[in-house]
Amino acid sequence: MSYSKIQHRELSILVGILVGVLLDVFATSNSITNFSLIDLIIFLAIPAMTGALAGFADPDHAIGNGILVGIIAGLVYVVIDAIRLPANVETNTVLFLGLVVPIWGFIGGTGSTFAHRTLTSTELRSPEPAVKICVNCKASNPPDALFCKNCGTKLAQELNGRVFAR
Ligand SMILES: [Zn+2]
Numbered sequence: 075m076s077y078s079k080i081q082h083r084e085l086s087i088l089v090g091i092l093v094g095v096l097l098d099v100f101a102t103s104n105s106i107t108n109f110s111l112i113d114l115i116i117f118l119a120i121p122a123m124t125g126a127l128a129g130f131a132d133p134d135h136a137i138g139n140g141i142l143v144g145i146i147a148g149l150v151y152v153v154i155d156a157i158r159l160p161a162n163v164e165t166n167t168v169l170f171l172g173l174v175v176p177i178w179g180f181i182g183g184t185g186s187t188f189a190h191r192t193l194t195s196t197e198l199r200s201p202e203p204a205v206k207i208c209v210n211c212k213a214s215n216p217p218d219a220l221f222c223k224n225c226g227t228k229l230a231q232e233l234n235g236r237v238f239a240r
Pocket residue numbers: 208209210211212213222223224225226227
């Protein structure tokens with residue numbers, strides 16, 4: 075995956091919001107007054123997915139992007155639902171819609187953080203192999219070697235945990 079090319083904050087937010095809005099339209103095809111289990115799953119999945127998307131696209135600003143994307147997607151969800159609401163709306167429904175924005179902001183931030191952690195741990199799992207190069211014969215030695223395996227010269231101690239080949 076070449077996420078390094080799309081590390082622009084604006085683009086990641088835009089993609090997150092676009093996906094969020096599209097999913098919102100899909101999720102609100104069923105009226106909120108008939109809220110069922112599948113709606114609840116979709117309801118929680120949208121901010122998590124859009125937040126994760128924003129986090130993957132721009133790991134440097136993952137949390138902020140995730141929260142922003144979650145909040146905007148949540149606002150769109152509320153607006154679409156509000157338009158479709160019947161005239162005699164129940165208090166519970168209004169309360170529920172009021173909670174969408176902060177909840178989605180939180181889930182978006184969480185999804186984004188998760189994406190960020192996944193990226194960081196992937197980078198940590200494949201460190202560059204550190205080798206010690208003998209100053210005398212230029213042979214490569216394992217990082218924990220004290221003496222050169224080729225000529226027996228005492229090897230320099232590692233600097234910052236790594237000695238790079240030249
Ligand atoms: Zn040597």
